[in-house]
Amino acid sequence: MPTRDRLSALDASFLHLETGGAHMHVASVLVFSGAPPRHEELIAGIEARLHLVPRYRQRLAEVPLGQGRPVWIDDPHFNLGYHVRHSALPAPGGDHELRVLAGRLFAQPLDRTKPLWDLALVEGLADAEGEQRFAIISKAHHALVDGVSGVDITGVLFDLDADAGPPLEPERPWVARPAPTGPELLGEALLERATVPREMIRGLRAATRTPRQALGRLADIGSLALAQTSSPAPPTPLNVEIGPHRRYTWVDAEVPRFKAIKNALGGTLNDVVLASVSLALGRFLRDRGHATEGLTLKAMVPVSVRAEAESGALGNRVATMWAPLPVGIRDPAEVMARVSSAMRELKESGQAVGASTLTALADFAPPTIMSQAARLQARQRYFNVVVTNVPGPQMPLYLQGRLLERFYPVVPLAQRQALGVAIMSY
Template sequence: MPNRDRLSGLDSSFLHLERDSAHMHVAACMVFEGPPPSYGELLTHVQSRLHLVPRYRQRLAFVPAGQGRPVWVDDPHFKLGFHVRHTALPRPGCEEELRRLAGRVFSQPLDRDRPLWELWLVEGLAGERFALLSKTHHALVDGISGVDIVTVLFDASPEPMPVAPPEQEWVARPLPSRAQLLADALLERATVPRELLYGAQAALRAPRAIAERAVAALAGVGAMAWAGLRPAPPSPFNVRIGPHRRFTWVRADLGQFKAIKNALGGTLNDVVLAVVTGALGRYMRMHGHSTDGVELRAMVPVSVRADVERGALGNRVAAMWAPLPVGVLDPVARLRTLSEDMRAVKESGQAVGAGVLTTLSGFAPPTILSQAARLQARQRLFNFTVTNVPGPQFPLYLLGRELEAMYPMVPLAANTALGIAIMSYNGRIDFGLNADYDH
């Protein structure tokens, strides 16, 4: 299939999971110090670096009759002005108005007939500041690689770094015909047995190493399956959702989280999850829900991207089910309980098992992937999503303006009314909370 990249099984699953009420894009609200650039300046800047992310000029092409996963193809009608947009708050715009705007922008689905991203320049923020709202479909980035994509537009100093221009002007390659798409998909499906045979031959050449990895992987798959067979407990966060969103954020000092980790033990991620757990427990009790003995379950994405893959697009993530003891009121006891539970989850190999299942999904026919996605939407496998992405611990700049904060957004799965995304940046930790508008 020359010149075309097929979506992986995991990338495709985000398309199958998408509903009118559950849009599968990741997003961020980024606030900058200083006067905003003009729309023309921003457009020129994006244009000058767009060749570094060629996928941003590509759209999906679907295989007829669903006989294969979609492929990325060049968009012959690509127009940068459609994707880079411009709006303003009524001056002087406050952060609450920015939150409402972000919620409205993040509520709208991306057009599958075009490259799956948008970037909004927002003027009018009080205090001589401006914002960017970014939106990218989860089939394109996994949240971890999204950090690398952001650095394409950002610089590590106020002076923009020179970027080598493309070797030649971009020209869209011809679109494949429906017959070509179908033939390529059927040919690829026919090569699966050969790929499995090559894997078996490799196993015969190094049986001990392969056997050890297989045992670990099977144990992880078993742990993942056992966790998935037990539904997550009922919670106010598992309700039928609509298409509209509320988006808000909280900032904190990263140094305080590190101090807690150093004083009480555990990992930095344990401390973050313990703080989230405490906040959710308080919310439940304030709204009349008992938390006695309750242990909610969060779906926590983890990166399985190798260092050599950093900056590559597509998804290289697996998932762990994280038990969150909202019924433990003492914060120290909560952290210690959560640390022990997370250690057990990691030792069970859930992430390894999920990674194996993700790899195997690449061999699954699209109909099976679609059915699996629908099953996940019907079952209460988890109460909400919590994702923690480490960001750069130095200031970033856009056209000489310093990035003040970056509030990430994770999409909501069907029947899941809350998603929490966390990013550390330049000594701070930013929490982005995405919620169904009506709950």
């Protein structure tokens, strides 16, 4: 019986979280200098590299009767032209028009009957300092890519040199493998489930070799689970049922300024980011008449736990940390001190490692239970806002000879989460 690539429990949870106005895709807006490529030229360039990310030719297949997590299968009707769209901005073609278009595209869910991604080539951007510009808006489902490590199709489209040659050709032309039948999918899922007890027995045997350590580890994980769920985040105007529409904006900040703050006040660059978000949210709430005295919000901060050997792989290897945002404090130095101290304690507690262990244990749970748990979690108020700080490329990148000037990331919004903050350095 063939082995298929099945979604992990974490990847599958992003499908269960997708309901109503909540769309679980990560995205990015990329702005380039130079004349835009022709649509056909862009498609040809992507097709020449698509063998480097074979998942982008695959779609999800559901297991009958919900007896297993979905698997990835080749899409026999794959049409690259469907996934690479073409759009143009209305005059004057500034950042405002690009943001409006991005918000409109981000509001559209991906079609689950097809590979879960698309790109839009955007023309009509106003020139900058006499030079032409264009943009690409990229979107991929969170079940497909890891939004923290930033692994997606854009990682293979770029070159490090404006004059880079064509990529290596695939060893053989792509041909879709035959799609499995429903009974085959069901049989494979049931057989895989039968192996779970053996895996659990192996874990128990390993635990009995170091029982004290095993018991301590289980206690730590249990304490973590209670800590994450026993204290809901405070109510705010940001935690309401969201609709299908999206508004998107960005700001540019110089990394040297963040480093200067870090060096002057202590802490890390990520602490400076969280402190900046805390100060901005506090001012946002007060400007709208909401009291912030003594108020501390909770930010969900995704953390990559991908091993070095897994670098470049698709799928999610993510844990979470729950960072306090003291929005009631207005003094930047005091906010920075509070955030730095809290994040240092969280890291020393091993919260992210414990969360990744809980995520791994979820792979042993029946899919129906995981589906219900994901939907239940989406209705709870465990956090107020997602803040993700993604390390971006630290060298110039080129797309078919055009320089990438700006790179703006996007995080998905959950059912009761009206704001997400994503930061990327480039």
